[in-house]
Structures are given as structure tokens and as C-alpha cells.
Amino acid sequence: MSDAATPTRHVEGDTVTGRVRGVWRGEPGAGGSAAFLGIPFAKPPVGALRFAAPEPAEAWEGVRDALEFAPTAQRGDPGVTLIPEPSVPGEATLNVNVFTPSPRRSDAALPVLVWIHGGGYFAGSPASPWYDGRSFNRDGVVTVTISYRLGFDGFGWIEDAPSNRGVRDWLLALQWVQDNIANFGGDPSRVTLAGQSAGGGAVLTLLGMPAAQHLFHAAWAMSGATADASAADAQALGRDIARRAGVAPNRDALARVPEARIIEAQTAATRIAGPGGISSLLDTGLRLGPSIDGDLLARPTLASLAAGVGADKPLVLGAADDEFAMAVAGSAKILRWVPLGVLLGRAGLARARRTAYLEANGDVASRGHAAVLGRHVSDRLFRTTVVRAARARGTAPTWVYRYAFRSTQPGHVNDAAVHCIDVPFWFDCLDADRVEPLTGPHPPQDLADATHGAAVALITGGAPGWPAWSASPGTTRVFGARGGPLGHVIRDGYAEVHPLL
Incomplete structure (x- = not known):
């Protein structure tokens, strides 16, 4: 990610779990910025952690390279987005990318933008070249893009698994920003949350969530598409996907199903076909996304906003x-x-x-x-x-x-x-x-x-x-x-x- 006309310049920064090595783009003092890519905020959600709530990343020794985008939750090319959002294979899919004009100044206290990508809650990637933070860095804004589990892994109902796992990923990523962004020149008390499409829906969901209020201070929702699936609808869809995968709807059984087979069952269960499918989509909204679980999400997003949650932002x-x-x-x-x-x-x-x-x-x-x-x-x-x-x-x-x-x-x-x-x-x-x-x-x-x-x-x-x-x-x-x-x-x-x- 270095400029073609200049040699690569590495730059290092600290996180609570260890030191990372990024790359500086541009001439020092001439409007350049540093990119730290693929920093883990959580352990890989595989093995015993598949379908579990995210757990904070483990510490490492030495300096960890943060020079390339890390694995994404999106697999292959779903062909549903007009934005170039590449998929990166691998298991460590819960990570952040940090773009900053002041990587060595922990006292810079610059405002921070945190971006959540869209993709209908089943697709999308934080590795898009469109989401590079260099233009915001030019204007004195530290920028962070975050990943989260998608589709059934992130939002599917499972009888003995934590609900809204993708939402929990958002919360842990935002907590990572609170704990670490000062080391990259950002001010954790000046965080603006933004996203588009499902990412815009994520912004509205978090804005209406009491548990998220301390994690950001302003919001921009572009074409926000909320899900707010009812508990009954979420359970019915989860059971349907498990049935199509040929297993019982519990963690032990589903964890043994290959990822590709889960995606195949999810696609079949949520397929929109014909005028009836469009009408159903318009009436019920997105079926596989944040759901009203009585825990993180006690009521629909608009009801929370009407009750005054997030009114200070x-x-x-x-x-x-x-x-x-x-x-x-x-x-x-x-x-x-x-x-x-x-x-x-x-x-x-x-x-x-x-x-x-x-x-x-x-x-x-x-x-x-x-x-x-x-x-x-x-x-x-x-x-x-x-x-x-x-x-x-x-x-x-x-x-x-x-x-x-x-x-x-x-x-x-x-x-x-x-x-x-x-x-x-x-x-x-x-x-x-x-x-x-x-x-x-x-x-x-x-x-x-x-x-x-x-x-x-x-x-x-x-x-x-x-x-x-x-x-x-x-x-x-x-x-x-x-x-x-x-x-x-x-x-x-x-x-x-x-x-x-």
C-alpha cells in the first residue's frame, strides 16, 4: 500500500495486546497517512468459539505485521454489491484496519471515524479500496474499519448459542477502539460511527442500544437497512437453516457442518424469488440480521429511538x-x-x-x-x-x-x-x-x-x-x-x- 514513487516506510504502533507494524503512505509531513491492516480485536471464531460470543484477542510477543488485509467473514464473491469488497480467506476474521495521519502521537487526540460495511448482513468486506481512510486522514480524522461475522454465523438463531453474535462483534470492535485508538493519534471520546446499507442499519441499531452508548458519540447512517427480526421469526429461520443443513439446531451439531454447507442452506432459506418474494421482503424486511432477543435488543430500533435512547448523540x-x-x-x-x-x-x-x-x-x-x-x-x-x-x-x-x-x-x-x-x-x-x-x-x-x-x-x-x-x-x-x-x-x-x- 505504499506509493509507487516512494520506497515503503514501515511505522509501528502499540495495542493492548502487542505492537504492530504498518506502512506509511506519502511523504512525511506532506499529508500522508499510515495504514495498519488486519489487527485482531477478537480470537478467531472457529473450533470451540464457533457460534460463541467473541472473546478478546490474545496478546503476542514481538512486532506483528499489519501490512495486509486479514481474513474476511465474506467467502468468495456473492455478487450482490456494487462496491469492490474483496474476500480474503482464513479463520481470523474478526479484525480492524486503522488509518491515521499521526501514528506516533498518542497525544494527538484527533477525532475518530469507525466505518461498518454493508452487504445485507450476509456479504461485504472491510477490505474495500473505497474504505481507505486516507482522505479522512488528510482532514485530521483517524479512520477505523471493522469486520463482523455475517449470515448465519453472525445472526442465525441457535437454541443454545448467544444471540446476535454479529452485534456482539460490533460491540467488541468498538471497545477495541476505546482501548487502543489513542495510541494511533485518536481521541476515544470523539468517535463517530458510520455505515452504509446494512452498515447504516448497524449504526441505527447501535444508536438505539443502551449497551452501546458509551462506545461512540455521533453517527451517520447511509441508506440504513435495519432487520429487527422478531424472536419468533429468527427462531423459525434458524430451525429452517438447520433442517436444510440436515442437523439439529444446536451448537454441537451445527459446528460440525462445513461452512460452505451452512452458506448453501442459508442462501436457500432466504432466497427472494418472483413478485411474491419482493412483496414479502418489503413487508417483513431483512430476515437474517439483528433480531429482538430480549437481551442486547429488547425492542425494535425505532421504538428505542422514540424512547430517547441515543438522544444525546x-x-x-x-x-x-x-x-x-x-x-x-x-x-x-x-x-x-x-x-x-x-x-x-x-x-x-x-x-x-x-x-x-x-x-x-x-x-x-x-x-x-x-x-x-x-x-x-x-x-x-x-x-x-x-x-x-x-x-x-x-x-x-x-x-x-x-x-x-x-x-x-x-x-x-x-x-x-x-x-x-x-x-x-x-x-x-x-x-x-x-x-x-x-x-x-x-x-x-x-x-x-x-x-x-x-x-x-x-x-x-x-x-x-x-x-x-x-x-x-x-x-x-x-x-x-x-x-x-x-x-x-x-x-x-x-x-x-x-x-x-
Whole structure:
């Protein structure tokens, strides 16, 4: 990870479990940063620790190399993400990556960003080049990306195993930040939690979790997708996956099942097929993710936020306009012959709400039936969550945005503000691998400056730089609207979803 024009410069740092060796990128004193990759925060979750709560990493002697990304919980390429998120084989999947401009200054006390990747709680990886913290380091922010167990290993119900193991991984990783980040120039009392998609859902989940309140101080949720599965639904799914794997739903039996077979059973049990599958997804949400267990999660996330949990923490949240437009774009020629009322009915929108919804989304209807169906799916999965969460917070400091930048890349993402399109702007990494296939050629740097600048403003100053929804409900900043200003504030930025609320 060194710059091609300069020789590799190693740099060392201390953790509570031992010393690590990272690499410095850039010239000293010229805006460079150090990367410490794959530092374990927990023991490998294998053998006796498979399906167990995470246990803190063991100490080591000497200096441990932290020069490459460590193993990821994601296996292979699930093919579900628009972000390059590579899989790294191996067992030690619970680790953190630290990017810092001040690796040798324990007194630097810089603000800290902790990023949680998305992927529907069953995919994704912290090893993406998009998640490199160098741009945040340039702006004086230490950045940490964390891993967690995915799918059944992280969230599946097992009759004699700890619940929400992936959530417990988040908590232990955040505790690692509290215990160690000062040694990398960060201030543990100024931690902002951020994530996108399932990662954004993780942010909202942690924001509403009493046990997590001491671990961070501000939050940014991008396209947050919560799960909040009921205890009954989680148990039913866990039993189904165990049945498909051919074993009893207990730790001893499941621990003997090869990982690939568990993933195969999980995929079959959660497969979404046909209009009925989409309607079920919209009605019930993600099935394999954080569940209401009566322990860590005593109630749904929105209920916790409405009860005031996390109300002392600034929150920014928003979504892209056409999150899942690409899911139906390939069927545009067929869908144009199906009456809109029929399409929306099959997607679960009650007849009484269809007229109001179509009237509120007249501009989308002008782009075709597929655009309307894609917007409806996006609204149900993501955009209504933004409004519900902002409303639940009441007067707690909350800012809302919309991401309206439409891809110019020909193909399934063309002319839509699709899922993930805001991530490279937020990280200010428009030159990174596979950005152009998502955004189209020449993505605007001034939009990255504005988006990334808002993130830095929250992390360093506690507010993103536009009027708060909590002071005037409905207030929304719109980033990247075609034909409009770079980022303007409107009075009711999510008016289109009101018929769904």
C-alpha cells in the first residue's frame, strides 16, 4: 500500500495486546497517512468459539505485521454489491484496519471515524479500496474499519448459542477502539460511527442500544437497512437453516457442518424469488440480521429511538433517490405494458394508497413504469426508514439528506441515483477502482468535496453544516440533483414517501 514513487516506510504502533507494524503512505509531513491492516480485536471464531460470543484477542510477543488485509467473514464473491469488497480467506476474521495521519502521537487526540460495511448482513468486506481512510486522514480524522461475522454465523438463531453474535462483534470492535485508538493519534471520546446499507442499519441499531452508548458519540447512517427480526421469526429461520443443513439446531451439531454447507442452506432459506418474494421482503424486511432477543435488543430500533435512547448523540441520515432501481431496470421493456396499479399492487401497495403515491411521484412516473417500481422498492426498504427514524428522534439533534446524483454509466444503473452511489463521494475516493462503472465517467469532484466535507464537519464539529430536521421537521439537504445547485436545502425532502407512512 505504499506509493509507487516512494520506497515503503514501515511505522509501528502499540495495542493492548502487542505492537504492530504498518506502512506509511506519502511523504512525511506532506499529508500522508499510515495504514495498519488486519489487527485482531477478537480470537478467531472457529473450533470451540464457533457460534460463541467473541472473546478478546490474545496478546503476542514481538512486532506483528499489519501490512495486509486479514481474513474476511465474506467467502468468495456473492455478487450482490456494487462496491469492490474483496474476500480474503482464513479463520481470523474478526479484525480492524486503522488509518491515521499521526501514528506516533498518542497525544494527538484527533477525532475518530469507525466505518461498518454493508452487504445485507450476509456479504461485504472491510477490505474495500473505497474504505481507505486516507482522505479522512488528510482532514485530521483517524479512520477505523471493522469486520463482523455475517449470515448465519453472525445472526442465525441457535437454541443454545448467544444471540446476535454479529452485534456482539460490533460491540467488541468498538471497545477495541476505546482501548487502543489513542495510541494511533485518536481521541476515544470523539468517535463517530458510520455505515452504509446494512452498515447504516448497524449504526441505527447501535444508536438505539443502551449497551452501546458509551462506545461512540455521533453517527451517520447511509441508506440504513435495519432487520429487527422478531424472536419468533429468527427462531423459525434458524430451525429452517438447520433442517436444510440436515442437523439439529444446536451448537454441537451445527459446528460440525462445513461452512460452505451452512452458506448453501442459508442462501436457500432466504432466497427472494418472483413478485411474491419482493412483496414479502418489503413487508417483513431483512430476515437474517439483528433480531429482538430480549437481551442486547429488547425492542425494535425505532421504538428505542422514540424512547430517547441515543438522544444525546448527533445523527445524520439519508438515502439515495433510486436505491434499488437497478433491480428492475432490466425489465423496463416488459414492465411498461403492465398497468402501474397492478405493478404496485403486486409489490404490496394497498389500492387506497396508490393514487396518492403516484401523484407524489409524478416526476418518477415520467421516467417509466420500471422507474416507479424501483422507486417504490427503494422507498419501502430505505427512504421511509429515514423519515421514521428522524421522526422517532423528536428534538434530538438530527440532520437529513437525499442523494440525487444520477449515474451516467450506460446499463442498469444509468439515469438513477442507485444504491452505493454516494459512498465514493463520501469517502472522496473518485479515483478508486470500480467507481466509474457505478457513477459514469468523470464523476464531479465538487460533489465529493461537498459530501465528504459534510462528513468531516459532523466528525470534527458535531454538525454537518445545514439546518437540522429536529429543529424544523422535513428539512433536507439534497446532494447532486441534476440541473440544480450542488447541495441545496428544501423544506420537505421526503414528501414523496408520505403516502407510505
